[in-house]
Amino acid sequence: MNNTIGLINGVAHVLPEDPWCLVDDDQPLDSISSPIISFARWQSLREKGDLDQLSCGVLLGPDDDPETVAPGLDTLPLIALEFPSFRDGRAYTQANLLRTRYGYKGDLRATGDVLRDQLGLMRHCGFSSFAVREDKSVLEALKGLFGFDMIYARSVTNPEPLFRRRSAK
Amino acid sequence: MYRYDEYDHALVQARVAQFRDQVARRLSGELSEEEFLPLRLQNGVYLQRHAYMLRVAIPYGTLSANQLRALARIAEEFDRGYGHFTTRQNIQFNWIALERVPDILQLLADQEMHAIQTSGNCVRNITTEAFAGVASDELIDPRPLAEILRQWSTVNPEFLFLPRKFKIAISSSEMDRAAIRAHDVGLYLYRGENGEMLLRVMVGGGLGRTPILNETIREALPWQHLLTYVEAVLRVYNRYGRRDNKYKARIKILVKALGVEAFAQEVEREWEQIRDGVAELTSEEYARVAHEFQAPDYERIDAIDPDFGAWLARNPAFSVWVQNNTRAHKMPGYSSVILSTKPGTSAPPGDVTAEQMRVVADLAEKYGFGEIRVAHEQNLVLPDIRKRDLYALWKALRAQNLATPNIGLLTDVISCPGGDYCSLASTRSLPVAKAIQQRFDNLDFLHDLGELSLNISGCVNACGHHHIGNIGILGVDKNGEEFFQITIGGAQGKESSIGKVIGPAFRAEEVPEAIDRLLSVYLSYREVEERFVDTVRRIGIAPFKEGVYQRETAKVEASA
Numbered sequence A: 001m002n003n004t005i006g007l008i009n010g011v012a013h014v015l016p017e018d019p020w021c022l023v024d025d026d027q028p029l030d031s032i033s034s035p036i037i038s039f040a041r042w043q044s045l046r047e048k049g050d051l052d053q054l055s056c057g058v059l060l061g062p063d064d065d066p067e068t069v070a071p072g073l074d075t076l077p078l079i080a081l082e083f084p085s086f087r088d089g090r091a092y093t094q095a096n097l098l099r100t101r102y103g104y105k106g107d108l109r110a111t112g113d114v115l116r117d118q119l120g121l122m123r124h125c126g127f128s129s130f131a132v133r134e135d136k137s138v139l140e141a142l143k144g145l146f147g148f149d150m151i152y153a154r155s156v157t158n159p160e161p162l163f164r165r166r167s168a169k
Numbered sequence B: 001m002y003r004y005d006e007y008d009h010a011l012v013q014a015r016v017a018q019f020r021d022q023v024a025r026r027l028s029g030e031l032s033e034e035e036f037l038p039l040r041l042q043n044g045v046y047l048q049r050h051a052y053m054l055r056v057a058i059p060y061g062t063l064s065a066n067q068l069r070a071l072a073r074i075a076e077e078f079d080r081g082y083g084h085f086t087t088r089q090n091i092q093f094n095w096i097a098l099e100r101v102p103d104i105l106q107l108l109a110d111q112e113m114h115a116i117q118t119s120g121n122c123v124r125n126i127t128t129e130a131f132a133g134v135a136s137d138e139l140i141d142p143r144p145l146a147e148i149l150r151q152w153s154t155v156n157p158e159f160l161f162l163p164r165k166f167k168i169a170i171s172s173s174e175m176d177r178a179a180i181r182a183h184d185v186g187l188y189l190y191r192g193e194n195g196e197m198l199l200r201v202m203v204g205g206g207l208g209r210t211p212i213l214n215e216t217i218r219e220a221l222p223w224q225h226l227l228t229y230v231e232a233v234l235r236v237y238n239r240y241g242r243r244d245n246k247y248k249a250r251i252k253i254l255v256k257a258l259g260v261e262a263f264a265q266e267v268e269r270e271w272e273q274i275r276d277g278v279a280e281l282t283s284e285e286y287a288r289v290a291h292e293f294q295a296p297d298y299e300r301i302d303a304i305d306p307d308f309g310a311w312l313a314r315n316p317a318f319s320v321w322v323q324n325n326t327r328a329h330k331m332p333g334y335s336s337v338i339l340s341t342k343p344g345t346s347a348p349p350g351d352v353t354a355e356q357m358r359v360v361a362d363l364a365e366k367y368g369f370g371e372i373r374v375a376h377e378q379n380l381v382l383p384d385i386r387k388r389d390l391y392a393l394w395k396a397l398r399a400q401n402l403a404t405p406n407i408g409l410l411t412d413v414i415s416c417p418g419g420d421y422c423s424l425a426s427t428r429s430l431p432v433a434k435a436i437q438q439r440f441d442n443l444d445f446l447h448d449l450g451e452l453s454l455n456i457s458g459c460v461n462a463c464g465h466h467h468i469g470n471i472g473i474l475g476v477d478k479n480g481e482e483f484f485q486i487t488i489g490g491a492q493g494k495e496s497s498i499g500k501v502i503g504p505a506f507r508a509e510e511v512p513e514a515i516d517r518l519l520s521v522y523l524s525y526r527e528v529e530e531r532f533v534d535t536v537r538r539i540g541i542a543p544f545k546e547g548v549y550q551r552e553t554a555k556v557e558a559s560a
């Protein structure tokens, strides 16, 4: 995907050659090295035993329940979550659940209406890469991961809420 | 009062810097208005009819004298010399230039205040009642848990883009003075058999176009689970709340759609997964925060002060004010004093000038412990006043037009700003409030009527809480003309109820007459010491309907 930022050892970088691409359901997979396919397609390939588990990523829509991918999480290299609009916050909860409840360790990518001013929130909820909206400058967006970042509650990146850290002092 | 620690300070300062950059990017055109909108809302900036408005949070309604002075300075230097206190313990400045907002936020941050999440589809300012910590009917001081919730919800990354706004209120007294049942989440704090702190969790309240009181989904929740339980509620809401229709997006609609039991089960299931983790509150944290709310150094004084008694006997106006505008304090010899922001026709409900703010700040220091509270009814409160100082305080307040003895009476009107400011308004609510205050300015009559709340909203969004006013007035637009629909029997507090419409709407100029007729019906039916709302409950709305519309009906019959 173009315009993508990734966390490398926790530090944000622009990924110049990101191999992943979103693939429509009617597009064949053979020519694509790192496709991200829809959840429905992923499920049906998996049931048929046709899924190349190690090279396919899956895209969850905001209505999809993260629990349904839980059985395949160990081998999934990438899960993309979609922000149909940056004002639709369901993917924050999905990301948090994938990381904290289902223990997903692979790459968790934000796609769709992904904008600079929300990147820090996404990182807190467990996203590790960000496909910034194509009409935006990825270098500008990168700044979104270096500014204001303080919270009180716990998050995926701050597993302890502030009050536990405060009292540890 | 809660004082910021290093982290709290650093957070609000960093937030100001972030918003300064966002404003600059908006002004340069790098951010579109659409992209900027939620960012400015989450920093309290609305676009009104004529200008930007800034809404500043007053968490759980508590201000220090210096904080109030900072608000006065903002009113003077950045606005037109006044601010407007709202029903949810915020203050709004109506005439703000966007490019100056970062400087205002900086002033606020320097005084341990902010405007974070006072708007937008996120958890809003946590509110409680104005007499927290001092009321004689209080069970437990709700402010420590309110502050803990404030911190938890501030910039909580998972819950900043909810389907719709989310309002939480907490209360812990015999009388509920925080309208907790009209909130998305209402929390009632009480003690269990062994003295432990427990919470009743009520979900799904809200007014707007579909007024609903919240329902209990959990009794006896140990306080340690406050944050995890609210987290579970918010997570269920964030996942399943409707996003296709703005008017069906509040949590109340989800609760109704699932049914309160199914909703509660869903929350419990989510909660089971997180309840015993690191987010469970600790006694150390509670103690740390509660320490900040320690009672001030009260003097040990007698409950009865002879000078005070003498002034009561000598000065009837003072005595009426004491009776109406002061409340019982848990400490003998002290009272809480309510400053009415409803002097009648000279200023709209909730408006306070910079000069008044400064005087109130000075008085809070001179006679109290430098603390001021903001009440749901848009009034201010000086919580800790020695009875012996009441007379001097009264005289000082009178000079500032803040001693109108009408607290809890008909002219203590709650009103939204309406069409004079608000761009969503269907009608202008302030002139109606003014006409009512003008018509009923006889204090003896008001006192005879007794406790009576009157709430006005300029449109169905119900910012004036008209559904839960004993008399509610809702402005509606009919083919470009302003009309006002009247409801009666609404109430807030423990006996909350939603008012019922009495009949066809009125033109603005007819409203005071209609109210007058409602009151005549009440006066002719009431039993000894019976409040307006109790009479409505006892006899129903039919006699009121008849009394209000009789002449019109007579006319129709005559011409038929």
Ligand code: HEM
Pocket (backbone or CB within 6 Å): B046, B047, B048, B053, B085, B086, B087, B088, B092, B164, B165, B182, B183, B205, B206, B207, B208, B209, B250, B415, B416, B417, B421, B422, B423, B424, B461, B462, B463, B464, B465
């Ligand atoms: C420009 C000014 C304002 C705008 C644009 C505005 C807008 C709105 C809207 C759209 C709602 C309905 C939300 C819903 O049902 O989902 C609402 C609710 C509310 N507003 Fe305002 N408002 C404004 C000023 C005020 C003021 C001045 C007050 C207090 C005096 C206030 C207090 C409230 C309250 C308490 C509610 C909650 C009612 C509920 O639970 O549904 N608002 N506001």
Ligand code: SF4
Pocket (backbone or CB within 6 Å): B416, B417, B418, B419, B422, B423, B424, B425, B426, B427, B457, B458, B459, B460, B461, B462, B463, B464
């Ligand atoms: S009730 Fe309507 S008119 Fe009044 S402030 Fe709210 S949105 Fe504006």
